[in-house]
């Protein structure tokens with residue numbers, strides 16, 4: 001069974017400390033190093049550019065560019081085993097022997113309020129963008145902002161330009177108001193790493209109305225392995241708790257809209273027995289105990305693949 005992962009933070013981790021986090025090092029400290037992904041048969045990994053809040057505003061663009069450079073120098077160009085997926089035809093080349101890599105941005109902070117920068121990142125291969133991380137930026141409010149603001153004027157212009165270019169919108173981390181503002185747009189939408197609020201009450205999870213709206217829009221929900229989104233208290237999170245979120249999305253009609261977004265390398269704490277992709281078989285075995293293999297394959301691969309086949313440029 002091959003896997004598609006909607007979110008990892010390999011690029012920001014490499015940027016923070018490259019010498020410790022080499023993607024192709026067999027002993028790499030990365031949760032999502034090449035060898036671990038390969039062993040788990042991950043055939044498509046989404047790599048997010050993420051600029052930490054601690055980076056001063058004036059340096060955010062430069063840091064994002066450095067992460068894009070790491071993506072090409074350290075992941076795409078260094079070896080033949082991983083290829084850039086920025087079109088439908090590149091997507092079709094993904095296999096267990098040849099992993100694809102999609103470049104995305106988690107938060108529009110690095111665009112520094114300029115549409116030109118969005119267009120340049122699109123030319124650099126970025127095909128998916130989340131407007132915010134947890135806090136407010138030039139485009140919108142993130143989910144941790146108590147005022148729950150929606151999109152700014154720039155955020156609305158950004159959406160229009162994303163529609164024109166054909167960039168997929170990621171709603172994980174976005175404020176609730178922002179979510180309902182973008183759900184009405186023509187953009188393809190996914191939540192790359194969010195779970196169900198009614199199963200685990202955490203701000204970053206989606207309520208049932210949001211889940212139904214994503215399903216109605218033919219979008220995707222990437223069930224994530226962040227312990228505090230999976231179970232409260234988070235130290236008790238197990239692989240079985242992940243199944244409760246899957247079951248819930250299915251109960252709302254989302255069987256064909258489920259996938260996974262691990263958030264590996266973006267989290268310090270892990271679910272016991274699911275610390276990286278080498279341990280994904282624990283999840284696979286748990287799923288196969290409850291669901292037919294054809295259904296598990298949809299969540300591991302098919303749903304995400306079909307989504308990108310529909311929405312990536314030709």
Ligand SMILES: [Zn+2]
Pocket residue numbers: 106173193263266
């Ligand atoms: Zn995140």
